[in-house]
Amino acid sequence: MREHPTARTATDRTRGTSFDGNELVIGYPSTDEPVIDDESVAVPPGEVTALVGPNGSGKSTLLKGLATQLDIDAGTVLLDGQDVAEMGTKQLAQNLGLLSQENIVPNGFTVEDLVYHGRYPHRGFFESVTDEDETAVEDALSLAGVTHLRDRDLGSLSGGQKQLVWIAMVLAQETNVLLLDEPTTFLDLQHQLRVMEVVETLRSERDITVVLVLHDISQAARHADHMVALRDGSIFARGPPGEIVTEDLLAEVFQIEATVSCANGSPQITPLRPIDGGMATDPDDGTEREEPPADASTA
Numbered sequence: 001m002r003e004h005p006t007a008r009t010a011t012d013r014t015r016g017t018s019f020d021g022n023e024l025v026i027g028y029p030s031t032d033e034p035v036i037d038d039e040s041v042a043v044p045p046g047e048v049t050a051l052v053g054p055n056g057s058g059k060s061t062l063l064k065g066l067a068t069q070l071d072i073d074a075g076t077v078l079l080d081g082q083d084v085a086e087m088g089t090k091q092l093a094q095n096l097g098l099l100s101q102e103n104i105v106p107n108g109f110t111v112e113d114l115v116y117h118g119r120y121p122h123r124g125f126f127e128s129v130t131d132e133d134e135t136a137v138e139d140a141l142s143l144a145g146v147t148h149l150r151d152r153d154l155g156s157l158s159g160g161q162k163q164l165v166w167i168a169m170v171l172a173q174e175t176n177v178l179l180l181d182e183p184t185t186f187l188d189l190q191h192q193l194r195v196m197e198v199v200e201t202l203r204s205e206r207d208i209t210v211v212l213v214l215h216d217i218s219q220a221a222r223h224a225d226h227m228v229a230l231r232d233g234s235i236f237a238r239g240p241p242g243e244i245v246t247e248d249l250l251a252e253v254f255q256i257e258a259t260v261s262c263a264n265g266s267p268q269i270t271p272l273r274p275i276d277g278g279m280a281t282d283p284d285d286g287t288e289r290e291e292p293p294a295d296a297s298t299a
């Protein structure tokens, strides 16, 4: 396999870039109360951290605050010890990549155009494409598995194809810290696995520090080194999946009754029923009956 331009060798291998949010207060102009109120996250350098929690628990808000996409009301975000608030836009973009949930597809852009756009932090305004840009773009297209789509107009792609192309763009940025908000959205199972393999490659071969929001806690438990579980804007638990994914956590945070066993070194979750309901109306006679177990293979 071709050596990635930023890949570290065994001898100069470090543990990746540190990325910490300290005493963060993050909210929206339209709301009186902050969503995240005085929370700290220390992301282990060179590892994969998953933010998990139910809908509306604050995962995206926290990620956007860490990515400086939302103004933080208080607290600091430190990248390799440096306050991101003191970094210029270009310096920040050279160090921190974000795959957001809200991506606007530019008119008339091909896939290749968009992926080249990921190189903007590394280029001057009037500078032409360098060999390094070309290598990074080819690498990103290939890693995301979208090389065959390179000449397609972005507007002509399916939701899943677009998602992979946005991932390719953020990979082309070649940052040491990568924040991914629900990178597996819109993707079928094969492509979800591909994305998680890409994340694994970034971690194991390139020492990239990855923070990702995942809805599927089973997927998070399988692929993350570290998990941060949010409930109502507060961090309820943090640590390695094997330590924090428990039946109690699933009940307290996700409001589901589930069993947790260990398979291949990671927690295996079998969801049984929602805790705050669990009753459904029988279509035959209108009486309430216990909800049958949800699909037992995923959470």
Ligand SMILES: Nc1ncnc2c1ncn2[C@@H]1O[C@H](COP(=O)(O)OP(=O)(O)OP(=O)(O)O)[C@@H](O)[C@H]1O
Pocket (backbone or CB within 6 Å): 028, 030, 031, 035, 053, 054, 055, 056, 057, 058, 059, 060, 061, 062
């Ligand atoms: N633009 C906004 N303006 C005001 N409130 C917002 C805005 N975006 C999110 N919120 C609120 O902030 C809280 C946290 O939302 P957030 O999107 O961070 O949660 P989440 O855990 O990522 O949810 P989901 O899993 O549904 O994507 C919710 O109460 C939500 O209504």
